[in-house]
Amino acid sequence: MDAILLQILNGLDKGSAYALIALGLTLIFGTLGVVNFAHGALFMIGAFCAVTLQRILNLSFEFVDETQTDFLGNPLKVKTPYVEAWFGPDIGGSIIDWAVPLAILFAIPIMIGVGYVMERGLIKHFYKRPHADQILVTFGLAIVLQEVVKYFYGANPIQTPAPDTLNGVVNLGAAIGMDIVYPVWRVVYFFFAVLIIGGIFCFLQFTTFGMVVRAGMADRETVGLLGINIDRRFTIMFGIAAAVAGLAGVMYTPINSPNYHMGMDFLVLSFVVVVVGGMGSLPGAVLAGFLLGVLESFASMNEVKSLLPGIDQIIIYVVAIIILLTRPRGLMGRKGVMEE
Amino acid sequence: MSNFDASRRRVLKTGAIAGAGVALPTIFTASSAAAFTNEPTGGSVTLGFNVPQTGPYADEGADELRAYELAVEHLNGGGDGGMMNTFSSKALQGNGILGKKVEYVTGDTQTKSDAARASAKSMIEKDGAVMITGGSSSGVAIAVQGLCQEAGVIFMAGLTHSNDTTGKDKKANGFRHFFNGYMSGAALAPVLKNLYGTDRVAYHLTADYTWGWTQEESIAAATEALGWQTVNKVRTPLAATDFSSYIAPVLNSGADVLVLNHYGGNMVNSLTNAVQFGLREKVVNGKNFEIVVPLYSRLMAKGAGENVKGIHGSTNWHWTLQDEGSKAFVKSFGTKYGFPPSQAAHTCYVQTLLYADAVERAGSFNPCAVAEALEGFEFDGMGNGPTLYRAEDHQCFKDVLVVRGKENPTSEFDLLEVVEVTPRAQVEYAPDHPMFAGGNLGSCNPGA
Numbered sequence: 004m005d006a007i008l009l010q011i012l013n014g015l016d017k018g019s020a021y022a023l024i025a026l027g028l029t030l031i032f033g034t035l036g037v038v039n040f041a042h043g044a045l046f047m048i049g050a051f052c053a054v055t056l057q058r059i060l061n062l063s064f065e066f067v068d069e070t071q072t073d074f075l076g077n078p079l080k081v082k083t084p085y086v087e088a089w090f091g092p093d094i095g096g097s098i099i100d101w102a103v104p105l106a107i108l109f110a111i112p113i114m115i116g117v118g119y120v121m122e123r124g125l126i127k128h129f130y131k132r133p134h135a136d137q138i139l140v141t142f143g144l145a146i147v148l149q150e151v152v153k154y155f156y157g158a159n160p161i162q163t164p165a166p167d168t169l170n171g172v173v174n175l176g177a178a179i180g181m182d183i184v185y186p187v188w189r190v191v192y193f194f195f196a197v198l199i200i201g202g203i204f205c206f207l208q209f210t211t212f213g214m215v216v217r218a219g220m221a222d223r224e225t226v227g228l229l230g231i232n233i234d235r236r237f238t239i240m241f242g243i244a245a246a247v248a249g250l251a252g253v254m255y256t257p258i259n260s261p262n263y264h265m266g267m268d269f270l271v272l273s274f275v276v277v278v279v280g281g282m283g284s285l286p287g288a289v290l291a292g293f294l295l296g297v298l299e300s301f302a303s304m305n306e307v308k309s310l311l312p313g314i315d316q317i318i319i320y321v322v323a324i325i326i327l328l329t330r331p332r333g334l335m336g337r338k339g340v341m342e343e
Numbered sequence: 344m345s346n347f348d349a350s351r352r353r354v355l356k357t358g359a360i361a362g363a364g365v366a367l368p369t370i371f372t373a374s375s376a377a378a379f380t381n382e383p384t385g386g387s388v389t390l391g392f393n394v395p396q397t398g399p400y401a402d403e404g405a406d407e408l409r410a411y412e413l414a415v416e417h418l419n420g421g422g423d424g425g426m427m428n429t430f431s432s433k434a435l436q437g438n439g440i441l442g443k444k445v446e447y448v449t450g451d452t453q454t455k456s457d458a459a460r461a462s463a464k465s466m467i468e469k470d471g472a473v474m475i476t477g478g479s480s481s482g483v484a485i486a487v488q489g490l491c492q493e494a495g496v497i498f499m500a501g502l503t504h505s506n507d508t509t510g511k512d513k514k515a516n517g518f519r520h521f522f523n524g525y526m527s528g529a530a531l532a533p534v535l536k537n538l539y540g541t542d543r544v545a546y547h548l549t550a551d552y553t554w555g556w557t558q559e560e561s562i563a564a565a566t567e568a569l570g571w572q573t574v575n576k577v578r579t580p581l582a583a584t585d586f587s588s589y590i591a592p593v594l595n596s597g598a599d600v601l602v603l604n605h606y607g608g609n610m611v612n613s614l615t616n617a618v619q620f621g622l623r624e625k626v627v628n629g630k631n632f633e634i635v636v637p638l639y640s641r642l643m644a645k646g647a648g649e650n651v652k653g654i655h656g657s658t659n660w661h662w663t664l665q666d667e668g669s670k671a672f673v674k675s676f677g678t679k680y681g682f683p684p685s686q687a688a689h690t691c692y693v694q695t696l697l698y699a700d701a702v703e704r705a706g707s708f709n710p711c712a713v714a715e716a717l718e719g720f721e722f723d724g725m726g727n728g729p730t731l732y733r734a735e736d737h738q739c740f741k742d743v744l745v746v747r748g749k750e751n752p753t754s755e756f757d758l759l760e761v762v763e764v765t766p767r768a769q770v771e772y773a774p775d776h777p778m779f780a781g782g783n784l785g786s787c788n789p790g791a
Contacts, residue, residue: 009591017585074662074756075677158401160611162648172621184594186619189587258619259584259612260646264399268584303588305575305596315588316580 008176008183010300016189018296019196023251024269025276025288026200027244033220033283034237037126038134040142043270044149045245048117049252050261051152052110054161057102060086101166106253111246118245122238145266153263160260165191170257188257195254199247200289206243207285216240220283275323281336291334295319379709380495380790381471388443388708390415390695391472393463393487394501396451399608400479403642403687407477407501408449409680410688414695417675418445425675426696429668429724434703441702452478456486463487467494473708474499476694479607479687481505481554488517495790497710499694502659502687504606504638506557509738510779515787516710518717518737520697521690522770524558525778527637527657528565530743530765534655539600539633541570546598548589548613550605551578558604560778562637566602574598579609586613590620599627601634610636611646618650639746642685644758651748651758658744660689660726661761669726683756693725697732711787728767735774736784743770 024046031039063082071079087095098105125144129137164170165188173190176183207213219226219233226233252261259265276295280287301307302318314321326334383389392411395404416422420437427435439445448470450462459478466472475491476499478484484503491498492514500508500519504527509519535543545566549555555578563573574596579589590613593601601622605613617623617634625632639656662673662683672692676684684692697717705712718734727741746759772779 006592006595009594010588013587013591016587071753073754074683075674153397153401158397158399159403159642160608160646162615162646162650164648172619172624184621184625186621188619258587258616260615260648262399262608262646265584268582300588300591303592305577305592308577 005176005181005183006304008181009185010304011297012175012183012185012189014297014300015293016193016296017299018293019193020251020255020269020292021272021276021296022289022292023196023199024248024273025280025292026203026285027248027251028273028277029280029283029285029288030203030240030244030247032277033285034216034240035122035126035130037130038137038141039126040138040270041121041145041148042141042244042248043266043268043273044145045114045117045248045266046252046255046269047149047152047261047263047266049110049114049249050163050256050265051156051252052113052249053103053106053163053253053256054156054261056106056109057099057163060084060099060102060105062086064088103163103165103253103257106256107250110249110253114246114249115242117249118242119238121245122241126241127238145270149263149266156263158263160262162260163256165257192254192258196251199250203243203247204285212236212239272319275319279323279326279333281333283337284333284335287333287335294334295322298322378789378791379711381467381473382791383443383471383473383708386443387446388440389470389472390445390447390698391450391463391466391470391475392447392477392691393450393452393459393466393475394477394691395454395479395483396449398452398454400454403479403502403607403640403685404452404477406642406685406688407479407691410676410684410692411447411477411695413676413679414692414699415445415447418695418699422679423671423675426668426672426692426725429671430696430700431723432700432704434700435696436703440699441706441708445699448472450477452480452483452487454480454483456482459483459487460490463490464494467491467496472496474698474713476698477501477691478503481508482552484508484519485512485553488512488514492516492785492788495710495788497698497713499698501691501694503554504558505554506561506778507553507782509736510557511781513736513738513779513782513784515714515737515785518694518697518714518732518739520694520732520739522657522659522741522743523738524554524561524637525772525776526743526770527558528561529770529772530657530745530763531562531635531637531655532565532569533765533769534745534763535566535635536569538655539630543569543571543600543630543633544574544598544628545571545600545602546574546593546596547576547602547604548586548593549576549578550581550609552581554606555604557778558637559602562602562604562635564778571600579605579613581609583609584612586616587620589613590616590622593617593622594620594625597627599630599632601632603634603636604638605636606638606640607643608646610638610640610643614647614650614654623653639759640686641756641758642687644748645755652750654748655762656746657765658746658759659686661686661744661746661759662689662756663761664726664744666724666726666728668724672726689726696725697722709789711789714787728764730767733774736779740767740771742767 028042063084065080067078068081073079169187172184276291280291302315394407417425452459463475474497478501481503484500488498498517506524549559636656639658644651701713701716705716720732723729730741743765745763747762749760
């Protein structure tokens with residue numbers, strides 16, 4: 004029982020990342036009608052915002068310590084971060100320690116800016132082109148972005164730890180007499196994802212801006228005829244979708260050390276999530292994200308693998324096939340989307 | 344017209360005779376040039392460095408390339424000579440190889456077997472490389488070794504740790520300096536016994552490809568020989584990034600040791616995930632839970648950061664070794680590049696010098712002569728103590744290092760500390776050992 008609950012938790016946690024990325028993908032597809040294969044790269048850029056802030060906070064000045072030597076036997080150059088010099092070792096150390104949560108503030112304007120430039124500079128020229136063209140250009144863009152990141156940060160994973168206080172484990176089953184030990188940061192990630200998803204839904208549901216965007220998603224032409232500049236709003240939505248992917252990336256860095264390829268690792272999975280959820284359906288993307296995360300976790304259980312060897316590697320695609328055979332529009336897909 | 348015909352016949356006859364006359368000497372020289380593939384005829388010789396320049400191991404590939412460039416510099420008489428000064432063989436004089444200036448071309452393996460074969464093929468066929476070396480993956484090494492065997496050039500493997508490289512997939516034209524999974528098991532087992540005792544239950548997570556399989560087999564055999572039980576061996580997809588769903592079952596498996604048969608990004612992520620789940624603070628069967636990473640890489644350990652602290656594994660070489668060869672290499676490399684070399688850089692540098700030395704001793708670039716010079720060659724001064732290139736399988740036998748993630752690193756390079764230098768005798772095995780069975784070295788192919 005403990006093992007099953009643990010895998011459910013683990014699945015919800017994995018699903019959080021899938022749902023956040025798929026939510027952004029669906030927002031872009033639902034508003035602009037663009038199949039954005041560069042969305043994984045936005046997730047990766049978000050993660051590297053955290054790496055960058057960590058490096059900025061660790062910018063150091065050097066002094067030569069004659070009492071110590073480096074690996075070549077020369078006097079050792081000791082580095083002290085400016086932050087620690089300015090605020091003292093305790094406060095400065097804490098600021099560096101909290102680099103990842105602080106990176107949320109750092110990443111939001113950067114990601115909105117990246118999204119805006121990407122949409123205005125490249126993707127808007129492909130609105131009326133076939134989906135195949137959109138996929139090719141955005142996939143090409145994703146490769147360019149990841150190579151740029153690799154050029155500046157290298158190919159190896161870069162450790163970006165969570166703050167010390169959020170680094171341990173918590174027994175989530177203590178209250179009910181069970182032993183369900185789970186990493187604190189993963190619990191934080193789950194609640195963060197729920198908060199972001201809830202925030203996006205509230206924004207679309209309860210603001211005038213959101214109402215116009217929803218109307219534009221349902222019938223762009225009519226909204227345009229009412230004199231509303233829906234294109235400008237959709238551009239802003241692209242920026243918001245980029246920020247959501249970026250924040251998902253920022254918060255993911257303590258879970259797995261980021262590397263330039265991490266966006267591609269999530270891209271295909273996220274598209275499967277969008278298709279299973281239903282093209283253009285925001286609740287569908289979230290539901291499918293969590294569902295596939297949980298199923299993927301269960302498929303990794305030894306009991307399941309002993310019955311169906313290799314199922315952990317194909318479960319997501321098997322589920323996608325079954326759902327698309329029984330519900331061709333996905334779990335919550337609407338009639339008319341991608342069916343013209 | 345008739346005049347023209349007669350004239351034409353005369354021209355043809357004269358041309359044929361003259362052509363045969365001109366060709367006659369080259370027929371003989373051609374036959375000698377065709378004695379083996381890419382025989383160097385001018386004042387230089389070209390080596391092919393096939394390393395991952397893109398893809399997940401690009402940083403390791405860059406370090407390999409730095410080592411190759413350093414080796415070429417030393418072979419051509421530049422720099423401080425590095426390990427050429429400490430190498431027990433004194434055949435290398437710093438005047439190239441057999442008096443020919445060493446030049447090189449590079450290829451990008453991308454850590455993909457097909458891409459690695461294509462780049463090696465291009466370097467052999469287009470650039471005239473007489474030897475291919477490099478790589479950071481056993482899958483790539485085995486693929487390129489096979490290609491070199493067919494093409495008739497020597498392959499000096501880079502970083503490849505699978506038993507199969509010099510086991511079932513061994514080739515007469517291929518040579519490996521790096522250690523292997525069996526040696527990791529043989530070196531680690533006594534240390535693990537001393538640290539954790541003989542009553543342990545191990546759980547393996549294994550990368551699902553040739554290297555992972557052979558390492559899992561080797562470590563399980565070595566630890567079971569101590570009296571440990573193996574409760575489960577779980578294969579994980581090479582493309583996996585989040586290992587949490589594979590780590591979670593470990594918690595309730597009854598295991599008190601987790602063996603991570605992962606390398607590179609897999610190792611960084613699986614170790615990070617294992618530490619996140621609190622495995623290191625866990626007490627199982629009345630004992631502290633332990634994690635073992637049988638193959639360590641300093642470059643990769645950096646990605647796992649503090650998670651490597653106190654975790655044991657094995658490595659082929661480490662820059663903190665204090666023998667004369669290691670010190671000379673670290674000095675050369677560190678002075679040129681500003682940081683210490685990795686184990687991948689070390690093995691690639693040594694392989695290049697060993698090849699050059701073998702050519703000098705053989706007096707020929709002919710792969711068969713070079714192979715003969717390398718087979719059974721005993722040497723020292725290259726950082727691993729007295730070493731043998733065994734003739735039967737072209738595997739180097741030398742001391743193996745057991746290392747541990749350092750608790751208090753003094754620099755970003757100071758991540759591992761050497762716990763024990765396992766003597767060569769302890770990691771040796773018979774050429775027909777079951778873990779290496781099934782292959783056939785065959786005979787050397789000079790190509791052409």
